[in-house]
Amino acid sequence: MSATAAVSATTPLASRLLAELTAIVGAGNVLHQRDELLVYECDGYVVNKKVPDVVVFPTCTEHVVELVKLCNRHDVPYVPRGAGTSLSGGTLAVGGGVMICLTRMKRILEINTRDRYAIVEPGVVNVWLTRALAGTGFHYAPDPSSQTACTIGGNTATNSGGPHTLKYGVTVNHVKGVELVLPDASVVTIGGITDDPPGYDLTGLVVGSEGTFGVVTKVIVDLTRDPEAGRTLLAVFDTVEAATETVSGIIAAGIVPAALEMLDNLMIQAVEQAFGFGFPTAAGAILIIEVDGIDAGLDREAQLISEIVQSRGGRVQKSITWRTRKEPEYVAIWKSRKSAFGAVGRLSPTFCTQDGVVPRTLLPHIMRFIEGVARRYDIRIANVFHAGDGNIHPILLFDERDGEQVQRVLHASREILEECIRVGGSVTGEHGIGVEKMALMPRLFAPEDLAAMIAIRNALNPEGRCSPSKLLPSGGHCIERKSPGRRASA
Amino acid sequence: MNETAQPSWPDPPAAGSLGDGRLALARLRPETVVDLCQAVGEHVRDGLAIYPQGGTTALDYGGIPGRPGVAIDTRSLCRVIDYPHADMTITVQAGITAASLHAVLAEQNQRLLIDIPQADRATLGGVFATNTSGSRRFGLGRPRDQIIGVNFVTSEGIEVKGGGRVVKNVAGYDLPKLLTGSMGTLGIITQMTLKVRPMPEASAVVWVPFTSLASLGGTLDALNTSGSRPVALDLLSAPAARIIGESLNVPAGDWVLVIGLEDNATSVNWQINRLMIELGRADLTILQDEHAAAGWAGLTEFSAAELGPVSCVVSIRPSGVIPFVASIDPGRWAVQAHAGNGIVRLHALGDWTLDHAAAEIDRFRSLAEREGEGGSVILARCPTGWKVRLGVWGRPQADWALAERVKQALDPIGAFNPGRFIGSI
Structure with a gap:
């Protein structure tokens, strides 16, 4: 990648910019030393790196407004960032410039369980809201695996999912409105606490727009009733195939589980080494199958699921009956699942987590395909994913010091994602396009589809200074930018 | 807009209604998307406005049609494109009626989670363009929660798509949601992919009469954290309850609270008992099985009732x-x-x-x-004649200026449904 830095450290512009940034947010909320900035050179996608020129930490909407005005005055690009857990380079400072890090806007402004909403600042970590709601009988439904680190602002930008989206939907289904600082530095509230405001569903448009329409400074989310109870089953299979067929069987039987997660053998070993939950390390695959709802109705559903598991040659190793999501066994099994990505570190120094989607019934096919790719490219691939949604997460293990291996990983990733497209799926279910997958957008969408999206982007972000070179390919060149902040209209 | 040609409104009978007494210069019913694209392109070039129509159940909904144009009827685009029922998704053309879709889904014991009145006439394109919903949105969600893919034809006569056919997909902007509730002002919806769900095993409509509103506030507060998990919580005044209850054999009341439940049979029965305890009443009327279906139908159809002038x-x-x-x-x-x-x-x-x-x-x-x-x-x-004074959409919302920019981006000449939606859109 050959993006040009907007401001090199020693130019007069740089020192003036730095002084003005500092005047807005205070010296304690600015990072500009090279060693301080290194942390921000990438997010969870480590293949591309770019150090921003400066990182600022606004603590209120007014700060963001002044920062955007300043960037406009100096024609410097800027990119919002939450916790940097994006797995697709969504927060990469492609054109250098100013990184607006929202982690110090971290207040929960209001919780209203009667009207079932909460208003939070973008830097509120997902799990903080869950904790703040403990005991109220309500929760915030989206629970990405990174929920102990990722922010609700970042979840909003990428339309994050998580294990419980199968029944409860993804982030966009739970965001009622946002406050947004637009690229012209005006502040607008979109949507709100009441339903169906007259006008377009701009909330739906902004969620998942990966920061390309402005900087979200407040998020109004809806709150969901806690289920009365649940059953979480751990089903063990000799083969991945049997597990994926079980997934199809459960859905076909008309059961909509709250979660339906799969781990393959490599992943089981990593997780078991890390947490010692008691997963069977010899198993070909395991499924975590959760149903929730009214306690009285759950035993029948759990029984039916057990029968489907057995009919596919699996066995239910454990069945957890729970009333709250705080029960130790429940916490343990989900901690193991949600920390799976971290556990991969035990298998390999670096890894690339892919995110593809296929129609649920084609899981057996795509898993066979991934096995083939692993063999052909001689790469180890671990799998842990949201099977009920058809949302796969092959994790490609590699050593980033070995350039040839990196190339094999990139090719293998591409082949898996192209197969997802070929069978009618998508190249991202919840991680976003970021910089990583822009080149694949023309494979998913026709030129006229992309032209419509670019027209919308240009209407709301006409100068292209906000999150440049993300999400949408511009022309035939994807992430190459020669000069920051300048964008020919498409 | 073509400045040289300023067509005027036609005299009756013209080509049928556009709504609010305005008449269409022509009415087209394309058999294919290609024909539809061509029809849009040609008439836009002639300086005419385009008024998309489905089952015309909401023909008078919105502002008054703003300038002369043609009606484009989508009802011949009514095919089921793909129904991989085990994936719980369906892709249909927008002109299919809700009733036809229900019938297709029912064969696999599935359904769409939207209450749609006049289902034998209403088309899915219209349902989504007008953001139709009903009582069960409380538990089952809104139209925006059901749509995962959309195709629509722009004023250039080009078909554009957004989203896809899989249930989780964050590639590109969420055009399916943008088009939902857009009142046909961004383009003509030609196709959509929807999430579908299994039919619930059991369903109950619990009918609870009240003699005054006084205690209802506390009742609703309590139901917000009920041990049951209602999918609908409707409050009806006496005339509404009388009309909805007409064929249901339910008691009248000055006010009636309707609590809807859906789940497996064990759960629904447990919830009914639970509600009796929580409400402290044994005189609930409980409609189940086909009676519940009639109850749902009554609630759904009443949302489109035309009792008085407004x-x-x-x-x-x-x-x-x-x-x-x-x-x-x-x-x-x-x-x-x-x-x-x-x-x-x-x-x-x-x-x-x-x-x-x-x-x-x-x-x-x-x-x-x-x-x-x-x-x-x-x-x-x-x-x-009352629309201008009453105002259809109310006071401008904070985000309407942004909405106008989105409109500009997708329909810069204002071809679609002029006058019908918010602000200058």
Whole structure:
């Protein structure tokens, strides 16, 4: 990648910019030393790196407004960032410039369980809201695996999912409105606490727009009733195939589980080494199958699921009956699942987590395909994913010091994602396009589809200074930018 | 817009209605998407506006058609493109009627999670363009929660798609949601991919009469954390309850709370018992099986009722529903409130003057739009001559300027449904 830095450290512009940034947010909320900035050179996608020129930490909407005005005055690009857990380079400072890090806007402004909403600042970590709601009988439904680190602002930008989206939907289904600082530095509230405001569903448009329409400074989310109870089953299979067929069987039987997660053998070993939950390390695959709802109705559903598991040659190793999501066994099994990505570190120094989607019934096919790719490219691939949604997460293990291996990983990733497209799926279910997958957008969408999206982007972000070179390919060149902040209209 | 040609409104009979007494210069019913694209392109080049139409169940919904144009009827685009039922998705053309879709889904014991009135006429394109929903949105979600892919034809006569056919997909902007509720102003929806769900094993409609509103506020507060998990919480005034209850053999009441339950049979039965305990009453009327289906149908059809000259939809906080309803004369308005969502549907009763209606709508708006509430009042229907004064969409919202920019981006010449939606759109 050959993006040009907007401001090199020693130019007069740089020192003036730095002084003005500092005047807005205070010296304690600015990072500009090279060693301080290194942390921000990438997010969870480590293949591309770019150090921003400066990182600022606004603590209120007014700060963001002044920062955007300043960037406009100096024609410097800027990119919002939450916790940097994006797995697709969504927060990469492609054109250098100013990184607006929202982690110090971290207040929960209001919780209203009667009207079932909460208003939070973008830097509120997902799990903080869950904790703040403990005991109220309500929760915030989206629970990405990174929920102990990722922010609700970042979840909003990428339309994050998580294990419980199968029944409860993804982030966009739970965001009622946002406050947004637009690229012209005006502040607008979109949507709100009441339903169906007259006008377009701009909330739906902004969620998942990966920061390309402005900087979200407040998020109004809806709150969901806690289920009365649940059953979480751990089903063990000799083969991945049997597990994926079980997934199809459960859905076909008309059961909509709250979660339906799969781990393959490599992943089981990593997780078991890390947490010692008691997963069977010899198993070909395991499924975590959760149903929730009214306690009285759950035993029948759990029984039916057990029968489907057995009919596919699996066995239910454990069945957890729970009333709250705080029960130790429940916490343990989900901690193991949600920390799976971290556990991969035990298998390999670096890894690339892919995110593809296929129609649920084609899981057996795509898993066979991934096995083939692993063999052909001689790469180890671990799998842990949201099977009920058809949302796969092959994790490609590699050593980033070995350039040839990196190339094999990139090719293998591409082949898996192209197969997802070929069978009618998508190249991202919840991680976003970021910089990583822009080149694949023309494979998913026709030129006229992309032209419509670019027209919308240009209407709301006409100068292209906000999150440049993300999400949408511009022309035939994807992430190459020669000069920051300048964008020919498409 | 083509400045040289300024077509004028046609004389009757012309080519049928565009709504609000305006007539179409021509009516086209393309058999294919290619034909539809061509029809749009040609008529836009001739300087005509384009008015998409489906089953015409909402023909008078929105502002008055703003300039002469043609009606494009989508009803011949009614194929099921793909129904991988085990994936719980279906891809259909937009002109399919809700009833036809229901029949296709029922063969696999599945359904779409939207209550749609006049289902034998309403097309799916129209349902999504107008953001139609009903009582069960409380538990089952809104149209935006069901749509995962959309194709639409722009004013250039080009078919554009957004989203896809898989249930989780964050590639590109969420055009399916943008088009949902866009009132046909961004393009003609030609195809969509929808999430579908298994039919519930059991369903119950619990009918609870009340003699006054006084205790209902506390009841609704308590139901917010009920041990049951209702999928619908509707509050009906006496005339609404009488009409909906007509064929249901249910007791009358000054006010009736309708609590809907859906799940497996064990769960539904448990929830009914639970509600009896929580409400402290044994005199609940419980409609189950085919009686429940009739109850749902009654609730759904009533949302499109035409009782008096005006109907409106008030959106407020759920906790504000009872105070708001208490401020209404139940002799002048029939009330159906989706109380869990803060959506109050009002149908005027008896004779009204424009002045009286304007005073009432103003009052509703001042209540709903109070500082910090962010609510709204949408005029669902009224005589055409009243629309300008009453205002269909209410006070401009904070994000309308942004909406206008989105409109500019996708329909820069303002070809689609001019005059019908918010602001200058």
